[in-house]
Every structure is written in structure tokens, then in C-alpha cells.
Amino acid sequence: MNPLERIARSPVAALEFANIVLTERDAPIAVTPKDVVWSHRATTLYRYRSNRRSYPVPVVLVFALINRPHIFDLRPGNSFVEFLLNEGFDVFLLDWGEPDEADAELGLEHYVCEQIPRALREVQRASGEEEATLLGWCIGGTLSLMHCAVEPQTPVRNLVLLTTPVDTSGSLYATWVARDSFDVDLVADVYGAVPGRTIDWANKLMKPVNNYWTTYRRLWQQVLDGKARREDYQAMAKWVADNPPFPGRAFRDWVTWMYKENRLVRGRMRLRGRRADLSAVEQNLLVITAGDDHIAPRQGTLPVLDQVGSQDVTHLDRPGGHIGLMAGSKARTEIWPDIAEWLAERSDR
Amino acid sequence: MEEQESRAAKAAERMVSRDSFGELLAMATENVVALTRIGFDTMDMVWSNLRIAGRRDVARLARQIGRTEDKLELVLQELERLRDAETRTRPDAPSAVDGANSANRRPTRRSSKT
Numbered sequence: 106m107n108p109l110e111r112i113a114r115s116p117v118a119a120l121e122f123a124n125i126v127l128t129e130r131d132a133p134i135a136v137t138p139k140d141v142v143w144s145h146r147a148t149t150l151y152r153y154r155s156n157r158r159s160y161p162v163p164v165v166l167v168f169a170l171i172n173r174p175h176i177f178d179l180r181p182g183n184s185f186v187e188f189l190l191n192e193g194f195d196v197f198l199l200d201w202g203e204p205d206e207a208d209a210e211l212g213l214e215h216y217v218c219e220q221i222p223r224a225l226r227e228v229q230r231a232s233g234e235e236e237a238t239l240l241g242w243c244i245g246g247t248l249s250l251m252h253c254a255v256e257p258q259t260p261v262r263n264l265v266l267l268t269t270p271v272d273t274s275g276s277l278y279a280t281w282v283a284r285d286s287f288d289v290d291l292v293a294d295v296y297g298a299v300p301g302r303t304i305d306w307a308n309k310l311m312k313p314v315n316n317y318w319t320t321y322r323r324l325w326q327q328v329l330d331g332k333a334r335r336e337d338y339q340a341m342a343k344w345v346a347d348n349p350p351f352p353g354r355a356f357r358d359w360v361t362w363m364y365k366e367n368r369l370v371r372g373r374m375r376l377r378g379r380r381a382d383l384s385a386v387e388q389n390l391l392v393i394t395a396g397d398d399h400i401a402p403r404q405g406t407l408p409v410l411d412q413v414g415s416q417d418v419t420h421l422d423r424p425g426g427h428i429g430l431m432a433g434s435k436a437r438t439e440i441w442p443d444i445a446e447w448l449a450e451r452s453d454r
Numbered sequence: 455m456e457e458q459e460s461r462a463a464k465a466a467e468r469m470v471s472r473d474s475f476g477e478l479l480a481m482a483t484e485n486v487v488a489l490t491r492i493g494f495d496t497m498d499m500v501w502s503n504l505r506i507a508g509r510r511d512v513a514r515l516a517r518q519i520g521r522t523e524d525k526l527e528l529v530l531q532e533l534e535r536l537r538d539a540e541t542r543t544r545p546d547a548p549s550a551v552d553g554a555n556s557a558n559r560r561p562t563r564r565s566s567k568t
Contacts, residue, residue: 145527146520206509207516223531230534280476287480288487295491297513310470310479314463322459 118329125335132339135175137186143227147202150224152231153186159193160452162262163232166198169244170355171304173347174200176432180340185441192445195232199224203349206297212354218377221252225260236262243268243401253388254381263451264388268427270401272370272408273363277311282364289360293353301348311399370408383412389451390415394422395430419447
């Protein structure tokens with residue numbers, strides 16, 4: 106496109122660019138049909154409808170307490186849930202919902218020692234299977250790992266950890282929040298439920314130029330070249346902007362225990378009086394790390410490989426970012442099939 | 455253009471990863487939260503003096519409802535355990551957890567978010 110054409114196209118491109126950005130909230134995401142199996146407080150357990158279930162052991166997806174789990178089912182054609190269903194898995198989703206100030210007193214113990222076990226019990230009842238696969242992403246992975254560490258009798262057969270923080274020392278988050286001058290108690294007490302926007306702002310601040318400039322500059326370039334993939338951009342932008350509040354006590358627990366004191370990897374994490382002992386984790390374990398992950402850097406996940414008691418441990422390390430690894434355009438061909446293959450070998454009765 | 459952008463991105467990432475930036479961020483966070491607290495307290499005082507339920511009152515009520523929901527959940531769980539136990543003791547009963555057998559499948563239960 107010569108400069109003159111570019112100038113001529115600019116007004117139309119500006120209109121289209123504005124339209125894409127302004128209407129991103131209307132993008133349909135997480136549309137795969139599902140049914141509510143159980144709900145308690147803000148938490149809901151869903152089961153995706155399928156007539157292709159061929160593997161008996163159900164897969165339970167657990168996402169972080171920041172952002173919604175819709176990233177598992179971003180949009181038709183780019184949905185991990187849809188992929189798993191097509192592969193023959195029985196898929197459940199544990200959605201933490203939108204906690205508010207009424208949930209201020211819910212700590213990590215609530216999620217690890219109450220909600221996950223309850224959800225697993227409901228999965229057992231709904232599926233009729235005695236065991237399940239727990240697949241956690243980011244904080245969801247850490248919660249799943251803690252659950253397996255404190256519940257020796259858990260029905261979890263397979264544990265999949267996607268870009269999961271385990272050892273937080275040396276991470277950028279630790280530089281920000283592990284210092285004494287970061288008063289996590291004040292934040293938790295004042296807000297009750299820490300606003301999701303604040304946490305999103307902090308996440309974006311880790312790569313400020315990329316998040317606040319490059320994303321929009323790239324979109325503008327694509328629009329100008331007539332190559333903008335509207336649906337892809339809007340689906341991801343909508344998901345990124347959907348930030349539920351983080352319950353105050355859980356926020357305090359997370360920052361204090363995981364960042365200030367780094368308890369999990371040091372073997373000092375205690376939940377409801379029980380030690381979260383990683384050597385007690387005996388599930389078949391798949392750990393997936395992303396080479397360019399700045400939120401849960403690879404070196405912060407790898408210690409889990411040495412500490413767990415599992416006999417069957419697989420580690421996949423792939424290029425990509427914290428979210429791009431699983432939700433990017435290449436995920437369907439580069440990582441999902443490997444996960445499905447790993448699960449398939451371990452999901453028979 | 456892209457090269458400059460890439461350089462700026464790296465420089466920004468270096469800046470935010472510095473200890474001094476972390477210190478500034480911690481202080482700025484504390485200031486914002488302290489100001490928010492002053493705002494919340496003032497608004498609560500205004501509502502309270504007007505004899506109107508404020509944010510804090512509503513949150514307190516919602517928390518009580520949440521606790522009631524927790525207790526209800528425990529009761530329901532216990533009920534389910536008893537029902538399972540009873541099913542198991544019946545002579546013609548299939549295995550307790552057998553979703554393939556619809557006769558033994560528990561109806562979907564849901565409780566609403568308050």
C-alpha cells in the first residue's frame with residue numbers, strides 16, 4: 106500500500122479501529138453449552154454438554170482467582186473446552202464467580218479445603234466416576250496443587266498444572282509485594298474484595314509498553330492493512346477486561362504466604378492445620394511452563410518437579426506467554442494435542 | 455518505529471523490575487488505599503447520620519446470608535452422605551457412586567449467590 110492509499114484509507118480504518126475497540130464487550134465468549142451441577146456462594150461447577158464422552162475419568166478445569174475462566178472456552182474454533190469435548194473427555198469447569206465484600210472473609214483455605222473437595226464430590230456424583238483429573242491454570246494450578254498436598258484421600262488421579270506459580274522468589278511480583286513496605290493487610294481490610302481492575306492494572310504494569318501501546322498499535326496496523334482479525338481481538342480483549350474482585354482474606358493469604366513468606370515451596374504452608382506437603386502429591390503429574398511467561402516464570406514452577414512424590418511426572422516447556430501458550434492461535438496445534446494425549450493415556454478405568 | 459518500540463518496552467520492563475520502583479509502587483498503593491478508606495469512612499458516616507443503610511451495612515447483611523448458606527451447604531452434604539449410605543445398605547442397590555445408573559444419580563442441586 107503506497108503512502109497516498111494509506112492516507113486515503115485512514116479515516117475508514119479509524120472508524121473500524123474505534124468500532125472494534127468500542128464493541129469488544131459484545132463479543133461472544135464462553136458459549137459452549139453447559140449445565141450448572143452445583144453452586145455455593147460465588148462458586149459454580151459446570152458440566153459441558155457432550156455426546157462424545159469416551160474417556161471415563163472427567164476433567165475438572167480450575168482457573169485463577171483473577172480474571173474469569175472463560176479463557177478455557179474463549180470462542181468457537183479457539184476453545185480448549187471444545188477441543189477436549191471433541192477428543193472425548195467429560196469436562197467440568199469450576200468457576201469462582203464474582204466474589205464481593207460479603208466474601209471478604211474467604212481465605213485460601215476456603216478454596217483449597219472446602220470448594221475444591223466439594224466440587225470434586227459433585228463431579229463424582231454427576232459423572233459416576235470415582236476419580237477425576239484436576240487441571241489448574243495459574244493460581245488455579247497452585248490451589249489444585251495445595252489441594253492434592255493436604256488431602257491424601259482426594260479422588261484426583263491426574264494433576265495438570267499450567268503456568269503455575271510455586272516458588273515465587275525472584276519474581277517481579279515478589280519485587281513489588283514481598284517487601285515490608287507493601288501493606289497487604291491495609292489493602293485487604295479497606296477493600297474487603299480487592300477490585301479486579303487494580304489487579305489487572307498491576308499485571309499490565311509488568312509490561313507497560315506492550316499492554317498499553319503495542320496491543321493497540323498492532324491492531325491499528327492490522328486494520329490499516331485490512332488484516333484485522335476482529336473476532337480474535339475482541340474475544341481476548343473482552344476476557345482481559347473482565348476482572349472479578351479478589352476476596353480480601355484470600356488476597357492477604359496469597360500475597361503473605363506465597364510472596365512474602367514463600368511457604369509452599371519451603372514446606373511451611375498450613376491449611377486448616379494440615380501441612381501442604383508437596384511430597385504427599387502422588388498423582389500423575391503434567392507440568393506445563395511457558396518460556397516467555399512473566400507472570401509465573403518457568404523457574405518459579407520447576408521446583409515442583411523435584412518436590413512431589415509422584416512416580417509419573419511429565420514436564421512440557423513451550424515458547425509462549427502466560428496466557429498465549431494455551432489461548433494463542435498456535436495452541437490448538439502445539440500444546441492442546443499433547444495435553445489430550447497425556448490425559449488419554451491416564452483416563453481409563 | 456518497531457525497533458524504537460521494542461527498545462522502549464525493554465527499558466520500561468527494566469524500570470518496573472527495579473527495587474526502587476517496587477518501593478514507589480508500595481508507597482503509592484498505600485496512599486491510594488488510605489485515601490479510599492477516608493472516602494469510604496466519610497460516606498458511611500454520611501449515610502449513617504441520614505439513617506440510611508450504607509455500603510458497610512449491606513456488606514454485613516450479605517456476609518450473614520453467606521454464613522447461612524455455608525451452614526445450609528454442610529446440612530445438604532450431610533444429607534447426601536446419609537442418602538448414599540442408605541442406598542448402599544439397600545439389598546437391591548447398585549454401587550453408591552454410579553452416574554451411569556440414572557436411578558442412583560443425584561438430582562442437580564444449586565444454591566444461589568447472594
